[in-house]
Amino acid sequence: MSAKQTVYxxxxxxxxxxxxxxxxxxxxxxxxxxxxxPHRTQQDAIAAARRHAREHMSAQVIVHARDGHxxxxxxxxxxxxxxLDERGRRAGERGGLF
Numbered sequence: 001m002s003a004k005q006t007v008y009x010x011x012x013x014x015x016x017x018x019x020x021x022x023x024x025x026x027x028x029x030x031x032x033x034x035x036x037x038p039h040r041t042q043q044d045a046i047a048a049a050r051r052h053a054r055e056h057m058s059a060q061v062i063v064h065a066r067d068g069h070x071x072x073x074x075x076x077x078x079x080x081x082x083x084l085d086e087r088g089r090r091a092g093e094r095g096g097l098f
Contacts, residue, residue, distance in 0.1 A: 006030060006059040008049040012066050013038060026082055049075060 019043035022038040023046035029035065039045035040052070046063055053059035057077030065071040 006053070006060065008035070008052055008058045009064065010042065010045045010049050010061065010062045011064040011068070026052070028052065050076075 007029060008026055010024060010026055013022050013025045021040060024039045024042045026037040026039065026045050026049045027035060028053070030048070032065075037045070037048055039048060042063075046061070049061045049063075050094040053061050053074065059076045061074040062070055063072045063074075
């Protein structure tokens, strides 16, 4: 049986948090602990999510754009490859079949 992979999502915060100056968040689950970290910039949120992923190998970071679409993904440890989209490319990868 393989170990469960930890997935961290970097996504825009809700309207209430944005009004307080928090524009981005990192969400994930580390074992039984639920992680929810607010950040002022997307760059800070991505750096924090990648740091958490390196600490919990077999992890993946999924970065969402402001509209909610997946912008990029990073895998750490023995995490499975990200699935291909309809153009035959992985999240965050340029090119593809078309």
